[in-house]
Amino acid sequence: MSHFEPRRLPTVLTGEELIDKAFRRASKVSGRNRKKKTMDKLVTVSNVISDYMKRIISSHPSYENLPEFYRELVDITVSIRKIKKSLAALNWAETAVQKVVKKSLRDIKKGKDPDIVLKSAYGRISSIISQIDPELKYLNEAKNMMKSIPTLADEPSVVIAGYPNVGKSSLVAKISTVKPEVATYPFTTKEIYVGFREVDSGRVQIIDTPGLLDRPFYRRNKIEKRAILCLKYLADFIIYILDPTETCGYSLDEQLSLLEEIEDGFDAEIIAVYSKSDMHTIRDRLAFSNLTGEGIEEIIQIIEERFKSLKFKET
Numbered sequence: 197m198s199h200f201e202p203r204r205l206p207t208v209l210t211g212e213e214l215i216d217k218a219f220r221r222a223s224k225v226s227g228r229n230r231k232k233k234t235m236d237k238l239v240t241v242s243n244v245i246s247d248y249m250k251r252i253i254s255s256h257p258s259y260e261n262l263p264e265f266y267r268e269l270v271d272i273t274v275s276i277r278k279i280k281k282s283l284a285a286l287n288w289a290e291t292a293v294q295k296v297v298k299k300s301l302r303d304i305k306k307g308k309d310p311d312i313v314l315k316s317a318y319g320r321i322s323s324i325i326s327q328i329d330p331e332l333k334y335l336n337e338a339k340n341m342m343k344s345i346p347t348l349a350d351e352p353s354v355v356i357a358g359y360p361n362v363g364k365s366s367l368v369a370k371i372s373t374v375k376p377e378v379a380t381y382p383f384t385t386k387e388i389y390v391g392f393r394e395v396d397s398g399r400v401q402i403i404d405t406p407g408l409l410d411r412p413f414y415r416r417n418k419i420e421k422r423a424i425l426c427l428k429y430l431a432d433f434i435i436y437i438l439d440p441t442e443t444c445g446y447s448l449d450e451q452l453s454l455l456e457e458i459e460d461g462f463d464a465e466i467i468a469v470y471s472k473s474d475m476h477t478i479r480d481r482l483a484f485s486n487l488t489g490e491g492i493e494e495i496i497q498i499i500e501e502r503f504k505s506l507k508f509k510e511t
Contacts, residue, residue, distance in 0.1 A: 202343060205256065205342065207339065208339060209248070209332065209336075210329060210333060211325045211326050211327075211328060212326075214245065214325055214332070215321070218241045218244040218248075218321075219318065221244050222237040225240050230311075234310035234313065235310075237314060238301060241293075241318075241321060245325070246293070253283050263429075265425055266345070268429075269345055272425070273345060273418065278334060282332075282334050282338075285331040286331065286332070286335075289327070292324045296320045300316070300317040344388075346389075348390060348401065348430065349392075349399075349401055351398070351399055352398075352400050353431060354401070354402045354432065354434070354502070355405060355426050355427055355430055356368055357434055357458065358407065358438065358439075359439070359454065360407025360444065360446075361443075361444040362437045362471050363437055363439065363471035364404055364437055367435075367437065367471070367486060367492075368391055368404040371391075371495060372391025372402040390403055395499070395503050398503070402499075403430060406420060406423045407423070408424070431462065431464040433464050433465040433466070434462070434464050434467070435466075435467050435495065435499075436455050437468075437469060437470075437471050438451050438452070438471070439451065439470070439472055440470050440478045443472065443475070465502070469481055469495065470482070470483035471484060472485060472486075473490050482498075
């Protein structure tokens, strides 16, 4: 899978900040006479805005060419259509500023008063940048929202799935390098956490997903849809966690119904296990406890065995 690193997207200035930056840079320009100085100021403003717009636009990838997982995850998180619309607005503004500056330079060369031309140009440029202030703000908001999108390795992946509050994050913290924040209320895991575990023949990627609910896709929120994407695109195999104590807030029947949905909807091998084994005696499946450690080594062994089988298939 190709990497997508949204953390590298630059912070985007507001319209007011960009105008201030361009005009401040121009105020430092010196020239041999009033005409030359004014023309150099206009060129400086043009260059600052043009360079800035191009840097923001070029920092974004071609979203249509992203791997399907990233493309759909970005779309769920921030809306690719809105990002494209905002980037197009920046491109329009850059072109419009260039036109204003070119006309102003021509006017000065024709003998018009440089001070009057400069004041008029500054007003028009400020108006153009102000028009795209909502788009600048949205791009910065989108950048901050996309920080939650993980950069994934091209390695075999175990996806941990199940209802909210069944013990997924605590298990991932036990068996991998990731240390997600864990609390005792539903939907604690709002993002996708990625950990790794070294095994004899390499490294396996362990993905902790947000909690799922057994309901149609169109009724699922953004958090749940991220989990669906992990199951759809990333899972080489899935560990599905059931909480038979129902202290997660959902009945075992509901949890089993979701398990059936996942088995029907995805191709990866699925292993269903019980969590919170310190609170029950049901053992018709492998049971584990994040509190006592029961069953943790067995789960690690399962991961290592599946990983070896994946390696064998690749060779």
